[in-house]
Amino acid sequence: MTPEQEERPRALLAGSPRRWVRLLPWGLAFVLFAALLPTTITVLTADYGLNPGMASGLAVAQAAPLLLAVVNPLRAWYVVFVADVAGALALLTVDFDDRLLWPFPPMEIVGYVGLCLALGLRESRRTLLLVWLATAGAGVGLAFVVPDGTSGNSVLLTVLSGVTLVLAGALRERNEVQRRLAEQETISEAERERRTLLEERARIARELHDVVAHHMSVITVQADTAAYRLEGVPPNVQEEFTSIAATSRESLGEMRRLLGVLRNGEAHGEAYGELAPQPGLSRIGQLVEAMARAGVPVKYTPYDADVSKASKIPEISETVGLTAYRIVQEALANVVRHAPGAPTRVSVSVSENGELLTVLVVNEPPPEPPTGPLEVGGTGHGLVGMRERVRLVGGTLDTGPLPAGGFRVAAQLPLTPF
Numbered sequence: 001m002t003p004e005q006e007e008r009p010r011a012l013l014a015g016s017p018r019r020w021v022r023l024l025p026w027g028l029a030f031v032l033f034a035a036l037l038p039t040t041i042t043v044l045t046a047d048y049g050l051n052p053g054m055a056s057g058l059a060v061a062q063a064a065p066l067l068l069a070v071v072n073p074l075r076a077w078y079v080v081f082v083a084d085v086a087g088a089l090a091l092l093t094v095d096f097d098d099r100l101l102w103p104f105p106p107m108e109i110v111g112y113v114g115l116c117l118a119l120g121l122r123e124s125r126r127t128l129l130l131v132w133l134a135t136a137g138a139g140v141g142l143a144f145v146v147p148d149g150t151s152g153n154s155v156l157l158t159v160l161s162g163v164t165l166v167l168a169g170a171l172r173e174r175n176e177v178q179r180r181l182a183e184q185e186t187i188s189e190a191e192r193e194r195r196t197l198l199e200e201r202a203r204i205a206r207e208l209h210d211v212v213a214h215h216m217s218v219i220t221v222q223a224d225t226a227a228y229r230l231e232g233v234p235p236n237v238q239e240e241f242t243s244i245a246a247t248s249r250e251s252l253g254e255m256r257r258l259l260g261v262l263r264n265g266e267a268h269g270e271a272y273g274e275l276a277p278q279p280g281l282s283r284i285g286q287l288v289e290a291m292a293r294a295g296v297p298v299k300y301t302p303y304d305a306d307v308s309k310a311s312k313i314p315e316i317s318e319t320v321g322l323t324a325y326r327i328v329q330e331a332l333a334n335v336v337r338h339a340p341g342a343p344t345r346v347s348v349s350v351s352e353n354g355e356l357l358t359v360l361v362v363n364e365p366p367p368e369p370p371t372g373p374l375e376v377g378g379t380g381h382g383l384v385g386m387r388e389r390v391r392l393v394g395g396t397l398d399t400g401p402l403p404a405g406g407f408r409v410a411a412q413l414p415l416t417p418f
Contacts, residue, residue: 028114043106324359
């Protein structure tokens with residue numbers, strides 16, 4: 001969008017999602033213009049006895065700006081205000097019936113009140129106050145030249161315009177507050193999702209660090225003790241082992257320094273959990289048993305249930321095992337939160353070609369609809385964390401409700417993550 005487009009004033013209610021609401025100001029402005037233009041000409045000429053040419057000019061100046069008021073009501077007000085005051089002064093030059101209203105005939109009052117409605121929906125409080133003061137000032141000034149025997153109606157226009165400006169301004173401010181609240185909720189939701197994603201990435205980074213640190217520690221120990229465990233190691237080979245051990249220790253130190261930022265910002269109560277070994281496929285059975293003891297009817301089929309295929313299953317990396325465990329853990333936690341007591345099936349299987357590990361968690365509808373959330377303060381990770389974990393190991397995740405009720409979580413993880 002160009003700067004010229006950004007500065008171009010928008011029509012009243014142009015931001016509404018409903019088309020008929022966006023067209024409503026144009027429709028009202030056209031109706032007022034079409035009704036007031038001929039009426040003003042007729043009344044000024046036939047009733048007040050004003051010259052037809054002057055009456056036509058005043059009618060156009062007082063009615064045509066109502067179309068402009070849809071886009072720029074303040075500019076339209078300048079024209080109408082001057083035209084109304086000029087019309088009142090022009091009526092002083094003719095002799096009209098004392099029963100007629102002066103300085104503002106009825107059709108001018110209708111057009112002016114409609115214009116004030118547009119002003120209230122667009123302009124600020126300060127502008128509305130200045131408009132009303134100008135209206136009241138014009139009424140007071142014209143009261144000094146009111147023809148003898150004529151009842152002035154300046155007070156009526158002042159009151160009607162003031163009420164219209166106040167009501168329209170209050171409506172505009174209310175809508176503005178609602179719009180800002182909706183924008184703030186959208187921003188808060190996006191920030192919450194972003195924070196959840198960052199927290200889950202930090203958690204995954206810590207777990208990956210623990211997995212990698214274990215292997216690096218083994219390499220360091222093996223390299224340091226190679227000269228003592230193996231006989232007849234040449235000096236150059238011993239130096240190579242020493243270099244490998246030093247490099248491993250240096251890498252471990254750098255990893256711990258990088259992860260220190262993530263660890264320092266958390267509660268001290270998590271320290272023990274960070275030092276504990278990370279769970280894998282072998283721990284899924286224990287997780288299911290714990291859920292069953294808690295009253296969740298869970299049936300588990302492990303990946304090595306088929307003994308005939310167990311020998312063909314390749315070694316599963318700790319990263320993939322940890323990812324599978326976390327997916328099952330989060331899926332079962334969601335069952336407890338959202339479908340307590342629902343029969344649930346958990347299965348872990350390896351594809352025929354031995355390249356993919358499939359994790360499936362399916363729950364049926366709960367026996368009774370939950371009356372409310374069982375857990376008030378959840379972790380906030382949920383499906384976001386599942387998708388992030390699966391993405392980091394190069395797998396796919398499919399989640400969604402089932403046609404007959406219940407929910408399904410299916411993940412396919414490559415046995416050798418990229």
